[in-house]
Amino acid sequence: MPPPAQMNGRDADQLDAGRTLRYFLGLGSNLGSKAGNLAEAVRRLEARGVRVLKASSLYKTEPVDVPDQPWFVNAVVLVESGLRPERLLDLLQDIERGMKRRRGRSKGPRLIDIDLLLAGRRVIRTRRLVVPHPRLAARRFVLVPLAEIAPRAVHPVLRRSVEILRRDVADGSLVIKRPGAFWTPAKRIRPGRPAKEFPHDQSRT
Numbered sequence: 001m002p003p004p005a006q007m008n009g010r011d012a013d014q015l016d017a018g019r020t021l022r023y024f025l026g027l028g029s030n031l032g033s034k035a036g037n038l039a040e041a042v043r044r045l046e047a048r049g050v051r052v053l054k055a056s057s058l059y060k061t062e063p064v065d066v067p068d069q070p071w072f073v074n075a076v077v078l079v080e081s082g083l084r085p086e087r088l089l090d091l092l093q094d095i096e097r098g099m100k101r102r103r104g105r106s107k108g109p110r111l112i113d114i115d116l117l118l119a120g121r122r123v124i125r126t127r128r129l130v131v132p133h134p135r136l137a138a139r140r141f142v143l144v145p146l147a148e149i150a151p152r153a154v155h156p157v158l159r160r161s162v163e164i165l166r167r168d169v170a171d172g173s174l175v176i177k178r179p180g181a182f183w184t185p186a187k188r189i190r191p192g193r194p195a196k197e198f199p200h201d202q203s204r205t
Helices: 034-049 085-098 141-150 162-168
Strands: 019-027 051-055 060-062 072-081 114-118 174-179
Touching: 019 034, 019 085, 019 141, 034 051, 034 060, 034 072, 034 085, 072 141, 085 114, 114 141, 141 162, 141 174
Parallel strands: none
Antiparallel strands: 019 072, 019 114, 051 072, 060 072, 060 174
16 A cells, blocks of 8 residues: 655645646535536636546436435546645535535535545545545545446455445445436546556455
8 A cells, every 4th residue: 555645845736847646536416407517627727727637427316315305317427637735625626616615514405516536546644634534444435436437447445346336335225327428518538448547456355
């Protein structure tokens, strides 16, 4: 397992010159135009210089922790950025604020939610950021779209592939795939082709 990532004192925002890091982000919305909110979040990511490489399908998902709220629409995107993980987190939160997300009750309804799920092979534990996302392996609404585009990606702490985590997850909430490509406005991102940016899982199925 790689050591927790350390911030480079020479540059608190960017990776070393010319370097980029690939991240998986989880997107979710259960207010307003849900699919439109996810598409707008992706548009804003690209407008801020984050390169979107791949996107899952959209999934209609059952609320897990707080059942008395509207169902969600969720997706996962693979992106590439020269920003360090904590600076990318700042950007994600800025996009959420720009889209008028209001933080009410914990795990309650939200216009947009953008979670940093994986940051390459890095393991990060700071006061602000934990990567891999601490609930990644327990959430079916994250694992199903993530497994669609990166089934062989490996959780760097659990050392198990996303596909195995999806198969074995205890969460029985409903996750229903919606037809069609996610990022249709630009017709650049289509679901279904697994990403190859992460090492293969070595565990036996």
